[in-house]
Amino acid sequence: xxxxxxxxxxxxxxxxxxxxxxxxxxxxxxxxxxxxxxxxxxxxxxxxxxxxxxxxxxxxxxxxxxxxxxxxxxxxxxxxxxxxxxxxxxxxxxxxxxxxxxxxxxxxxxxxxxxxxxxxxxxxxxxxxxxxxxxxxxxxxxxxxxxxxxxxxxxxxxxxxxxxxxxxxxxxxxxxxxxxxxxxxxxxxxxxxxxxxxxxxxxxxxxxxxxxxxxxxxxxxxxxxxxxxxxxxxxxxxxxxxxxxxxxxxxxxxxxxxxxxxxxxxxxxxxxxxxxxxxxxxxxxxxxxxxxxxxxxxxxxxxxxxxxxxxxxxxxxxxxxxxxxxxxxxxxxxxxxxxxxxxxxxxxxxxxxxxxxxxxxxxxxxxxxxxxxxxxxxxxxxxxxxxxxxxxxxxxxxxxxxxxxxxxxxxxxxxxxxxxxxxxxxxxxxxxxxxxxxxxxxxxxxxxxxxxxxxxxxxxxxxxxxxxxxxxxxxxxxxxxxxxxxxxxxxxxxxxxxxxxxxxxxxxxx
Amino acid sequence: xxxxxxxxxxxxxxxxxxxxxxxxxxxxxxxxxxxxxxxxxxxxxxxxxxxxxxxxxxxxxxxxxxxxxxxxxxxxxxxxxxxxxxxxxxxxxxxxxxxxxxxxxxxxxxxxxxxxxxxxxxxxxxxxxxxxxxxxxxxxxxxxxxxxxxxxxxxxxxxxxxxxxxxxxxxxxxx
Numbered sequence: 001x002x003x004x005x006x007x008x009x010x011x012x013x014x015x016x017x018x019x020x021x022x023x024x025x026x027x028x029x030x031x032x033x034x035x036x037x038x039x040x041x042x043x044x045x046x047x048x049x050x051x052x053x054x055x056x057x058x059x060x061x062x063x064x065x066x067x068x069x070x071x072x073x074x075x076x077x078x079x080x081x082x083x084x085x086x087x088x089x090x091x092x093x094x095x096x097x098x099x100x101x102x103x104x105x106x107x108x109x110x111x112x113x114x115x116x117x118x119x120x121x122x123x124x125x126x127x128x129x130x131x132x133x134x135x136x137x138x139x140x141x142x143x144x145x146x147x148x149x150x151x152x153x154x155x156x157x158x159x160x161x162x163x164x165x166x167x168x169x170x171x172x173x174x175x176x177x178x179x180x181x182x183x184x185x186x187x188x189x190x191x192x193x194x195x196x197x198x199x200x201x202x203x204x205x206x207x208x209x210x211x212x213x214x215x216x217x218x219x220x221x222x223x224x225x226x227x228x229x230x231x232x233x234x235x236x237x238x239x240x241x242x243x244x245x246x247x248x249x250x251x252x253x254x255x256x257x258x259x260x261x262x263x264x265x266x267x268x269x270x271x272x273x274x275x276x277x278x279x280x281x282x283x284x285x286x287x288x289x290x291x292x293x294x295x296x297x298x299x300x301x302x303x304x305x306x307x308x309x310x311x312x313x314x315x316x317x318x319x320x321x322x323x324x325x326x327x328x329x330x331x332x333x334x335x336x337x338x339x340x341x342x343x344x345x346x347x348x349x350x351x352x353x354x355x356x357x358x359x360x361x362x363x364x365x366x367x368x369x370x371x372x373x374x375x376x377x378x379x380x381x382x383x384x385x386x387x388x389x390x391x392x393x394x395x396x397x398x399x400x401x402x403x404x405x406x407x408x409x410x411x412x413x414x415x416x417x418x419x420x421x422x423x424x425x426x427x428x429x430x431x432x433x434x435x436x437x438x439x440x441x442x443x444x445x446x447x448x449x450x451x452x453x454x455x456x457x458x459x460x461x462x463x464x465x466x467x468x469x470x471x472x473x474x475x476x477x478x479x480x481x482x483x484x485x486x487x488x489x490x491x492x493x494x495x496x497x498x499x500x501x502x503x504x505x506x507x508x509x510x
Numbered sequence: 511x512x513x514x515x516x517x518x519x520x521x522x523x524x525x526x527x528x529x530x531x532x533x534x535x536x537x538x539x540x541x542x543x544x545x546x547x548x549x550x551x552x553x554x555x556x557x558x559x560x561x562x563x564x565x566x567x568x569x570x571x572x573x574x575x576x577x578x579x580x581x582x583x584x585x586x587x588x589x590x591x592x593x594x595x596x597x598x599x600x601x602x603x604x605x606x607x608x609x610x611x612x613x614x615x616x617x618x619x620x621x622x623x624x625x626x627x628x629x630x631x632x633x634x635x636x637x638x639x640x641x642x643x644x645x646x647x648x649x650x651x652x653x654x655x656x657x658x659x660x661x662x663x664x665x666x667x668x669x670x671x672x673x674x675x676x677x678x679x680x681x682x683x684x685x
Contacts, residue, residue: 361621469549473584474580475593
C-alpha cells in the first residue's frame with residue numbers, strides 16, 4: 001500500500017468507531033494507526049475473543065447486551081457508543097449499515113463524521129429505480145427496461161414483450177444478488193412477478209420491483225471511484241468479478257483482460273459521470289455488465305468500500321481507506337486522473353467456510369488450524385486466526401488471499417503456489433474450488449463469464465493420487481479399529497505406528 | 511467378518527464405486543508403477559494431523575466413521591469410503607442383487623438459518639434438483655433441492671421460521 005503521509009496536525013478526525021467486525025475492521029484500524037488516529041472496536045457476545053479486537057486502541061464492551069438485532073445494525077446504539085467513547089467519526093466497513101442512508105444521516109445529525117458518501121447519494125444509488133432514472137437522464141448505457149417500478153402482472157408482461165425475453169425482475173431496494181428472478185417465457189411471468197415482489201417485501205421491506213433485459217453470460221466489470229467534497233471525481237480502473245456463485249463474488253482481479261485501454265477510458269469516463277450525477281464523494285464502485293460484443297450496461301453503484309478493494313490498491317498503489325478518511329476530513333483529492341496508472345496484476349480469492357461439494361453451502365465451525373503463505377507476492381486480509389470460530393450470525397469469510405504478479409500469467413502462477421500453501425483445518429473451505437480454477441483453461445484464457453461456475457460440473461480439484469491416499473487412510477483406520485485381534489496374523493510392527501486419531505479417539509469418542 | 515480366516519487384502523470402495531485394494535499387513539507405502547512411495551500419517555502442534563506424501567503435507571480429518579464407513583476430509587475435499595474384506599465384499603455382491611431401493615428421503619437443515627420460502631406443498635411431485643425451500647443463512651439464500659424424484663409427504667418447516675442445524679425440513683417419498 002502506498003505511502004501514508006503522517007500529517008495528523010490538520011486532521012479533524014481523531015478517533016474512529018469501527019461499526020464492523022472481522023477482516024474489514026482490522027483493515028480500517030491498520031490504516032488509522034498509520035495516520036495516528038485512534039480507533040474503537042465493539043466487543044460482542046457472539047465473538048468475545050475475535051481477532052479484530054486486538055487491533056483497536058479502545059474496546060467498547062457490549063457483551064452484556066442481549067438484543068434481537070446485532071449491534072452492527074443498531075443505529076441508535078452505535079451513535080451512543082460513538083458519543084460515550086468520544087469517537088468523532090464512524091467507519092461502517094461493508095455489509096451491515098454500510099449503505100444505510102438513515103445511519104449516515106443520523107451520524108451527521110449527531111455531529112459525527114460518517115466516513116463514506118452523503119446520505120443523499122446512498123439513498124439515490126440504493127434505490128435501483130431512482131438510480132436507473134438518474135442514469136437514463138445522464139445518457140448512461142443501460143439494459144432496456146421499465147421506466148420505473150412495475151405495479152402489476154399485466155404491466156410486467158407488457159413490458160417484457162416489448163423488450164423481449166429473457167428479462168430479469170429485480171427488487172428496487174435489492175442488492176447482493178437477492179430478490180432477482182430471471183424470466184425466459186411469457187407464461188412464467190405472472191408467477192415470477194408475484195414471487196419476486198413477495199421476496200422483495202420480505203427481504204427489504206419494499207415490494208417494488210422493476211424489469212430489465214437479461215444479459216446472457218456477461219462479464220462483471222466494476223470501476224473504483226474516488227471523489228472529494230470539492231467536486232473532484234476520478235476512477236482507479238476496473239476490477240473483473242465474473243467468478244460468482246449465487247450472484248456473490250468469489251474471485252476478483254484487476255485489471256480485467258476483457259478491457260483494452262480504449263474501452264477502459266470510455267467505461268471509466270461513464271463511471272465518473274454516474275458518480276457526478278449524485279455529487280458523489282468518498283470511495284464507491286460503479287458496476288457494469290459487459291456482453292460478448294463488448295457492449296456495456298450500467299448495473300448499479302455501491303456506495304461503500306468493497307470486499308475486493310485490495311486488488312485495486314495493489315495495482316494503483318493507493319490506500320483506499322486512507323483516501324476515505326482524508327475525504328471525510330474535507331481534504332481535497334491530491335490524485336489526478338492522469339496520475340492513476342495500473343501496474344501489474346492482482347487476484348483476490350475469497351476463502352470462505354463453505355462446502356463446495358454441497359453447492360457452496362456455508363460450513364460454520366471452529367478454525368482449529370490456520371496458516372497462510374507469507375511470500376512477498378501475497379497479501380492476506382483476515383480476521384480469523386487458529387482457534388477463531390466462523391459463526392452463523394455473520395458471513396462465512398475466513399480470509400482474502402490477494403496475490404500479485406507483473407502480469408496476469410505470473411499472478412495466476414503465484415496464485416497457484418500460494419493456494420497450495422494455505423492450510424486450514426476445522427471447516428470445509430472454498431480452497432478446492434480455487435485450486436481447480438487456477439488450473440482451468442478458460443480461466444487462463446480469460447474467456448469466462450458470470451455463468452462460469454455453473455459450467456463446471458465438479459467444483460473441486462483432485463490432484464493425482466489424492467483419492468488413493470484418502471482410501472489408504474480409511475483402510476488404515478479400519479485395520480486399527482477392526483483387525484487387531486491376535487488371531488489374525490497382522491504384523492503391526494511393520495504396519496507403522498498407530499494413527500494419531502485412534503489415540504485421540506480412545507480418549508475422545510467421535 | 512470371519513476372524514478365523516486369514517485376511518490378506520482389503521478393498522476400499524469410494525462412493526463413486528472406485529475400488530482400491532491394499533494388501534495386508536497394511537504398509538506405509540503405496541506402489542505406483544514399479545516404485546513404492548512412502549506415505550505417512552503424522553501429527554504435530556503446528557499442522558495438526560496430516561499425511562506426508564512425496565514431501566508434501568496434506569491436511570486430513572475424519573469427518574465421520576461408522577462401522578466400516580469412513581468420511582474423510584483430505585486436502586479440503588471430502589471422500590466417503592467403505593472398507594470391505596474379500597468375504598464381506600463377496601457377501602455384499604450377493605446381497606446387492608436382491609437389494610430394494612430407498613423409499614423415503616428426509617431432508618434436514620444443513621445449517622442454522624431462516625426459512626424464507628417454501629416452494630412446494632404436501633402431495634406435490636418433485637424432480638431431482640428441484641428447489642423445495644429457500645433457507646437464508648450467513649447472508650446467503652440457499653436453495654434446498656430435492657435429491658430424488660418423488661412426492662412430498664410432509665413439510666416440517668414454515669416460511670419465516672428459524673431452524674437449527676439438522677432440524678427436519680421435508681420428507682419425500684421416492685418414486
